[in-house]
Amino acid sequence: MNKPNNQPLLEPIRLGKLDLSNRIAMAPLTRMRAANPDLAPTGLHADYYAQRASAGLIVSEGIFVSPDAVGWADVPGLWSDAQVRGWGAVTEAVHRAGGRIVAQLWHTGSLGHPDFDGGKAPPSASAVNPEQQSVTPTGKKETVVPRPMDKDEIRRTVADFGRAARNAIAAGFDGVQIQGGYHYLFNQFLNIRTNLRTDEYGGSVENRARLLFDVLETVVDTVGAHRTGIKTGPVTLETGAFVSNEATLATSEYVIDRLNDYDLSHLLLMGQMADLSATPLAALAGDGMFRHFRAFYRGHIIANVGIDRTRGNRLIEAGLADMVAFGRPFIANPDLPTRFAIDAPLAEVVWPNVYGPTAEGYTDYPVLSQ
């Protein structure tokens, strides 16, 4: 048991060229507050992120790289001047409060819905319904069969990530994180169930990973490896087309091993999200995820999912992680590092207004002294 004032989570760390005051990251959290025609962040976003600036590093909510990437309602983007201006106010507020913030770059692929694009099916690797739910402007709907991306669209998508990364730096972000995991576009290419392509983007693991590495190289060329991080790994909800299979682990091992070729800022690695006991990922349950991939990856690992203060300190002390990202705890505790420092109780998330357009449930969680 760590004494409150002697916690690895509270030690500083250097990520890329960023000196962070502690090892507590705020995990990316979609909050659906960009309910405006520009899909631009507002003053509400600036207040929300500034309130959480005592995190060593804030990873922004997923931000769409282009109109084609949009597949979740009221989520902000990073392709237009209005969006860059909006994010500029956010990063300025975070920096004024002493924080650091990177932009998570997102493309939902087949997790989108025809409702976002005048009835047109969303883009993905192949015409395979991921059998998930899409959060559309009129509520959750079942996903549909997507349309396979052609080579031009793949090239455009790679360029869209490059533009979004450039815009992120123009907007004052300290770096970017590619959303390379979960059920979204890159995992749709990596997953043998959702990628049936026979061109150079399908088949072998090298081919299935080509889009991810094309994007990674473009982003690295645009903003520098020291300002580029990635969220990737084998974790899914184990539902629909995203039930782990015989290729899942080897695919993630290939990707994470190859990340060593770049001197990236960080790898955000999710621990298990579902019961893995009867799956090919059974050995990755609990700390197994971090133990397994620590052996593959030489850079900084940010561990995530269901981690509390005690376990977070233990993971860092054991060398299994360099930082820990907290998602749900940061929704309800804007001053999470202070609470950890004095081992104060944590407030609980009020779920009905986690998603929604107003300040309620967003910027009204008090800090401890209040």
Ligand SMILES: Cc1cc2nc3c(=O)[nH]c(=O)nc-3n(C[C@H](O)[C@H](O)[C@H](O)COP(=O)(O)O)c2cc1C
């Ligand atoms: C409300 C909510 C929104 C989320 N939005 C995102 C997102 O935009 N991008 C992402 O990569 N993960 C997202 N996640 C996943 C979190 O980043 C994190 O992985 C998850 O909450 C587990 O961490 P925790 O147990 O500390 O909450 C979201 C999770 C929640 C609860």
